[in-house]
Amino acid sequence: MSVYYLETSLMTIIKKNVSLQPLRRKGEKLLFEMDALVQFNIPVSGLKDGLHTYDFQIDSSFFECFEASPLKEGNVNVKVYFDKRPDLYVLTFDLKGIVKTTCDRCLDEFNLPIKGTHDLMVKFDETEHEDADIIYILRGEKSLSIAKYVYEFINLSMPIMKTHDDADEDCNEDIVKYLNNYNFDEKEEESESKENPMWEALKKFKKK
């Protein structure tokens, strides 16, 4: 097998599994981004049956590989327990660390601690597809890219509502004072809107 073929098949695996949109501004940048994800390709065909452990350290170079990622910075340790069995692979992702995100109450940035354990099962089929927590790959696939799942599980480990409370920190005082003084009474809002001729016109328009 030629080196060229190996390289192109590796690129296909990365593209297929990670939906990576490499920036093509600079050749260097592209190489850097690929390098950040190459470590997540597990050489499954060369592994003996049994349990294998992998340890990854995620930082901003990882998040840069995912276009439109809401997360840009972080420091997350990911341990992957890879149980290779003859007819399936069972993967457990144990993650712990911090990600920089925006507080949903005061809108300031803060370091959110995250941790979680997620399982993924890999089975074989004649076509590649995914179904909840099971992914199907072709039998005889040489390598399995897990970067996409690491990314998904980091996102899943974040609470829906993220505030400074999660980091045992205080919110931005000025914003909290402003929010406390602001009247959110819905009834008042409604009566105000009734007086607004624009709103009335819009309501009539909707009824038509």
Ligand SMILES: [Zn+2]
């Ligand atoms: Zn806050």
